[in-house]
Amino acid sequence: MLELRSLARHFGGVRAVDGLNLTVQDGQIFGLIGPNGSGKSTTVNVIAGLLPPTAGTILFRGEDIGPLPTHRRLRAGIARTFQNIRLFGQLSVWQNLWVAQNSAEDLARRGFFTRWLGGQSGVRDEIARLLEFSGLAHKQNELAANLAFGEQRRLELARALAARPKLLLLDEPAAGMNSEEVGQLRERILSLRGSGVTILLVEHVMELVMGVTDRIAVLNFGQKIAEGTPAEIQAHPAVRKAYLGGEAA
Amino acid sequence: MDDFALGVLTNIGLFSFLALSAYLLLVAGEMSFGQQAFFGIGAYAGGMLTALYGWPLPLAALAAMALGGLAQLLVGLPTLRLRGLTFAMATLAAAEMFRILFELFHWRVERGGELAGPDGTQGFRGIRWIFEHGIEPADYLLLVYALLAAVLALLLWMERSRLGAALRGVGLDPELAASVGIDVRRVKLGVAAAAGALAALGGVLFAHHNTYVEPRNFDIMLGVHSLAYALIGGLGTALGPLLGVALDIGLLESTQYFHGYRMIVFGGLVAVLLVFRPRGLLDERMVTWIRQRFS
Numbered sequence: 001m002l003e004l005r006s007l008a009r010h011f012g013g014v015r016a017v018d019g020l021n022l023t024v025q026d027g028q029i030f031g032l033i034g035p036n037g038s039g040k041s042t043t044v045n046v047i048a049g050l051l052p053p054t055a056g057t058i059l060f061r062g063e064d065i066g067p068l069p070t071h072r073r074l075r076a077g078i079a080r081t082f083q084n085i086r087l088f089g090q091l092s093v094w095q096n097l098w099v100a101q102n103s104a105e106d107l108a109r110r111g112f113f114t115r116w117l118g119g120q121s122g123v124r125d126e127i128a129r130l131l132e133f134s135g136l137a138h139k140q141n142e143l144a145a146n147l148a149f150g151e152q153r154r155l156e157l158a159r160a161l162a163a164r165p166k167l168l169l170l171d172e173p174a175a176g177m178n179s180e181e182v183g184q185l186r187e188r189i190l191s192l193r194g195s196g197v198t199i200l201l202v203e204h205v206m207e208l209v210m211g212v213t214d215r216i217a218v219l220n221f222g223q224k225i226a227e228g229t230p231a232e233i234q235a236h237p238a239v240r241k242a243y244l245g246g247e248a249a
Numbered sequence: 250m251d252d253f254a255l256g257v258l259t260n261i262g263l264f265s266f267l268a269l270s271a272y273l274l275l276v277a278g279e280m281s282f283g284q285q286a287f288f289g290i291g292a293y294a295g296g297m298l299t300a301l302y303g304w305p306l307p308l309a310a311l312a313a314m315a316l317g318g319l320a321q322l323l324v325g326l327p328t329l330r331l332r333g334l335t336f337a338m339a340t341l342a343a344a345e346m347f348r349i350l351f352e353l354f355h356w357r358v359e360r361g362g363e364l365a366g367p368d369g370t371q372g373f374r375g376i377r378w379i380f381e382h383g384i385e386p387a388d389y390l391l392l393v394y395a396l397l398a399a400v401l402a403l404l405l406w407m408e409r410s411r412l413g414a415a416l417r418g419v420g421l422d423p424e425l426a427a428s429v430g431i432d433v434r435r436v437k438l439g440v441a442a443a444a445g446a447l448a449a450l451g452g453v454l455f456a457h458h459n460t461y462v463e464p465r466n467f468d469i470m471l472g473v474h475s476l477a478y479a480l481i482g483g484l485g486t487a488l489g490p491l492l493g494v495a496l497d498i499g500l501l502e503s504t505q506y507f508h509g510y511r512m513i514v515f516g517g518l519v520a521v522l523l524v525f526r527p528r529g530l531l532d533e534r535m536v537t538w539i540r541q542r543f544s
Binding site: 082 | 412
């Protein structure tokens with residue numbers, strides 16, 4: 001599904017991502033963890049097209065997507081959420097989902113004018129389903145800016161799903177959540193398993209990462225220091241060292 | 250209705266086109282100080298086509314709109330890559346360039362034994378199509394408002410479409426818009442063309458109302474006002490800029506009470522609103538509130 005080859009992104013002299021090799025298989029929920037500043041969010045931004053890579057290749061379903069601008073990557077099937085919630089605050093919840101329906105399927109199914117100027121009838125069911133999934137049906141006419149924090153997080157996830165992604169990039173979706181909300185998020189992510197979507201999950205909250213992922217890669221200083229199943233990672237000495245500092249226990 | 254009231258109402262209608270043009274760009278996240286240039290292009294092009302070449306006004310208006318749209322599209326191609334203040338400066342520079350081109354523009358053609366047409370700083374007189382066709386000022390007022398109503402209906406319909414939501418999204422957070430699959434550049438260029446055409450339509454109507462235009466009609470103050478109309482009235486709905494025009498021309502410019510203090514009150518109003526209601530009186534919050542009340 002996704003393959004990063006010697007991916008690098010430098011900011012001046014800072015090597016945020018430095019020669020990263022990573023392969024995510026179809027249908028996997030793949031965790032990307034690491035201490036603060038280890039290059040996780042930068043990796044997501046480079047894959048989504050918000051930052052150009054300094055070097056290296058990004059293969060998505062076997063094709064080099066390096067030259068594709070951001071909006072074309074979404075149409076190719078890569079959708080994302082943001083570490084700091086980003087929504088169109090002055091649009092309603094419903095509209096936030098509506099404008100995000102730009103998948104290749106949607107493009108093929110409806111013509112240009114129907115898509116942009118046509119009515120809401122053809123998309124109602126789909127959006128109702130997303131609202132149901134995220135528990136926001138009762139807030140559909142509310143401006144996104146007026147939602148509570150947890151609701152905004154849920155809307156972001158629903159918005160990413162509105163693009164019918166093949167690859168979903170979740171950038172710290174549990175940041176700022178209490179443990180009850182993390183539990184709900186975990187159920188939502190697990191419910192996506194088997195629906196054909198592959199997930200790259202960047203996260204600090206270990207109870208979430210360890211509970212939902214098939215495989216985990218650990219970054220430190222922009223490089224991969226370990227990769228394996230959640231159980232292998234928990235036992236890995238280099239990981240403990242990166243997180244706890246000093247010598248491995 | 251007396252002539253003064255007719256004149257005020259017609260002016261409100263005419264400048265509404267310009268305000269809507271600035272509004273469209275503001276909604277897409279771009280602050281243009283240069284919409285007066287496309288208003289001017291419309292005025293000159295439309296006036297020349299009717300006065301010099303005998304085109305009927307509707308055809309001349311369509312051609313002027315196409316030209317205005319094309320002109321802003323061409324200005325937009327390089328400048329829409331710029332962000333924020335840089336874009337504002339670039340539009341201002343482009344508009345001043347057009348104003349100077351109007352000053353240098355001489356296109357004298359013989360019409361009925363006399364030379365007519367744009368004559369540089371001397372202006373362009375004799376745009377008399379509506380008088381030659383016996384259209385009374387009151388009828389012209391109706392024509393202006395009928396066109397304005399049509400444009401407004403079109404914009405309100407567009408704003409409720411997915412395109413409208415995408416346009417607002419591009420203005421609110423272009424990076425996020427790209428991340429949800431919207432081609433930001435294409436949307437902005439489309440908006441630029443529409444804004445140019447809309448300003449040009451206002452310009453055509455302005456030229457035929459006044460029968461005379463000169464380069465200084467299209468100076469920077471006109472652009473600043475049209476921008477302020479949208480900012481005062483609000484970015485939540487296309488009705489916003491109309492409220493701004495009505496407040497300024499209807500209340501400040503035309504009533505005895507504010508006479509002479511117009512610019513002070515107007516400037517103060519802009520400053521206060523930018524602090525307390527950065528997206529104007531009829532902003533998205535207000536529009537949503539009203540919609541929930543009345544639906």
